[in-house]
Amino acid sequence: MAEPALRHRWLAWFTEAPAAALDALLRGAADVAPYERADPDDLLVLFLGGPEHRLRALLDEAMTEWITARYRDNAATRREHGVSRYVGELHYALSAVMRLTLPKTIRHLQQQLDPYLHWLESLYLAPSRDPGGQLWTVVALHQSNRALLPEWYRLCAQAVAAWPDHYPSIGLLGLRKLPREDGSAAGGPTEELLAGVMMWGARLDDTKHDRQTFFRQWHALEALYPRAPHFWRERMLPLTERYEERPFVGWLRESHVLPAERSRDLKLAVQPASKERRLALLAKLQQAKDVEPLIPEIRSLIAAHERYAEATGDAEHVVRSSCHFATRLLERDAPSAALDLARIANRWQPSNPRTWTLWAQALAKLGAGALAEVVSWESVRRFPDHAAGWTWLAELLEAHGRHDEAERLYRWAVDRFPDDPVCYSGLGKILERIGRTSDAERLYRAACDRFTDDHYAWTQLGALLERADRLDDAESIYRKAMERFHDRMIPLRLGRVLVAQGKLDEAKAVLAGMVARVGDDARTAALDRSIREARQGQPQRQPPPLVDGTVLSDAAQVTDLAAALLRDNGLVQRADFDYSTGSVERKRSADDLEEVLGRRPGHVHASLVRALHDAGHRRALIADAATLPHALALRVLAAREARDSRAFTELRRDFPRHQPLLLLVRALDLADSDALERLRAWTGDPAADEPLFAVSLRGRLKATLFAEDGPVELAAVEAHRAALEETVAAVLKIVSDEEPPIQHAA
């Protein structure tokens, strides 16, 4: 006789050996008759569903362990298992967590959200085999606070361009299920939900398909939340203000959801802090001797901006102000408050490199040098074309006394960003510090010749000459710089050099010129004071300091989860840099990569870096890459290594949004002239709000292969091969870990 589910033999096994029984059930090896046709999640609901099943806690425990164990599986395990089945098991396991509301597992997933998303997203096969999407859905349905609000907005706003088609619906689900501030259920169409609809709608084009898609979503919400027309109108109007030019607003007007005419009468209840308030506070901050009393006021202003961002998804105010005030607070030696602001900005806009640099700078000033370093490595991985990230990292290492690494970073940066004067000055400082003053001088002079529109190299050269006590030469440089530039620091420096040489009348003339040009300010007062003190015979000159950065403590240790995650990424990025620059640290790099992959076998970026720099690992990818089917970087590398045209075809099928990169690879490996022409067309036609990998790829192509207009022959690919290979590698590194931001667990 068929056994009732409550007395099923699998339950007896599960009671005795929960881990083995659960694993067998998910693998399809368990004896579950007469329910064989049920999927694994259906089986778990069947066996352990119902109110308060006595074994639910046991399942909760076993499920957490099962997921944790899968996280440590390596390529061999996945291959042996069969990728589709392996991915299916994870998909169903997460579905069971969702349907049975397993609290411990849900907490575990929330805590490990970042590493698990990185891992599961690389396993994506299709919407029906999408463990990453399932994880997003689990956390969307079981929110106890509003911490993921920016993520839901991001899914709504960016999903159309960068994610599979069903992801905006996950973003909207997250907004629908977002609790109120007090943790209670929202119970209606909130401002956040409508803002999410707008952000998603703004990405749609003026096509019949997109219009239908929009109205399907919109009318579905109207059906779910039956409200009178004015209810929607009053809430929608203020939100549509920033989207007036987007097609969906016109659609809403045509269908009378919104009035035909634009109206500014309706304002949102929540507004960002006013510009006047921000400027007044900045002025107060500039004048204050002690900034501590102003910090609550700054926090209050940022909180107002953040409330506005929460209600509308418009994070520009909160990010801009947070970065601005964080910068000022760092200058005023208030790193703790600066760190808070940097984290807020980064939470809302992880695609903004400034937020990462500020975060690292604040950590450094707080003495958390190790963490500052890993945040900086993460920053340069994400934004390899952002020179300031590299120079800041070099500065940080230099301040730690790691001169060799800093020098390599600066040299690399000079090579990579030949038009950025900061790279030259940073390298110059290091050369000077290690006693190679003449090399530094040569470098600065070369920079002066190169940057005819930028005074930075001139002032650096002048400062070096001052420190070398070559005051005549310094004076000469400053005088030439004054002829070229109007920066207010140059006359001040010239005045000080003149004072130091005893040329007080000439210094007085310089001071007069400054006052005539800009009036009295702190700089003129300083020079005036120097001249007066010199006349009184007081000691005069203190050469400009060599290093402006804060001295860092090495005591900070990386302990918490977010930091551990960042540390792994940092180790990988550092290893990549060491390999790329031919460092003597290859052994350390190899060890670091092994360590990371030992902890996280699914770490795509680590696997990529290892394969990029090691032919043996690259060959191994031919077999292993398919076990992480959505890890574009590994799949591309494997296809290139195998020279397999079928693999290229599969890449085109599996990664429709990465066609430009794939076109470049086809041009490089298959001498595909059609691909080259399509790539040229894409390069010349940028879209709005492109993801970072596209921006980087286009920028690099414009600087090399398509530097000039007009058709390009395949011979040009050969001519630029080295640069193009570097481009492929750089883009692969960006896409190896595109999303999401590393911050939830912090």
Added chain:
Amino acid sequence: MTKTAIHGSVTLRHMRADATALGGLLEQLRVSTLAHEVAYRHNYLFEERVSTPRQEAYESALALAAGAGMPGWREQHMKYLEELVRDPHRADPETFTELNQVALVPGLDEQQEFLRMEGIDRPLTEQGLDLAQLAEQLEAFRGSDAGRHDRARAFLEEFCLRWCEKLDGRPSFVCFADELAGEIDAPDWAERFRDRLGLSQYDPAPGTMLPVALMRYRVREVLRVHSREARLCFSVPTCLDGPLSAHFFPSPGAVPYGRTLDLTEDTECERLVSEILHRRFDYRPEHLLKVGFIRRATPRLPLARLRNQHLFCLRYHSGKDAFGEEMADGLDG
């Protein structure tokens, strides 16, 4: 243990238990005391619609280690299903390829209507909805208020879209609407359909209910989606198209369709329902015929009795008295 029959130009025969690891296991199962394990054996051996090439391909894909036993077969069978039948990336599930030509059904009248019962707890949960909300919108969709109708249509379209995009490539079991027309309006239609179609997996524990939907659509709608593969769109279910299941029973090759195994007694052989498989098909709101709960547990009848009765009916209807083999009484399950 072999038998041949003629089906068009194709030779039908029972599958053989050769001297492979699977053959050894099937031989062991001959003396199993578990009714469902004997059923798996019978399903495999008496299946007449799996061609020799498909059987060979299946057995070579199994990679069944000697001594792996039933757990090994189950697991390897699931792996086979995932990779060759259900994989969402496969353009053609093996079920709908020439390899399965014996089972293919090339010429269905396009006007015929299918019925299919779906468990919908998963899509409801994933979309943060409950059955009451779905039922309310379905009612509004069918109602006369034009405004509500449009909104309900959008709601149901969105529901169907999100649900169906998460379906993999597995073949869908369907029956023909006119065979079950008498059950549709019954108050306990959900349980009736479950029992008639042999859907033993829809067995709610006491105190729980399973949300289900009854879907209705025409043959031509499926064909429209797969117009380029029209000849490879439908097939008679075989033991290789779904998990090893004791509530699946292969039908004799001479019978044009599959036959569902009723979960209740069918002493008069009047409850058999024809079933076939079709390729993946995405639903639209108009396909949602009914939604409701299964509240009652499945009937608890001994499996051997159910299957022997079913076998009797298959033989009776097909005139193939030598088809299959009865299960011994007293087996466990």
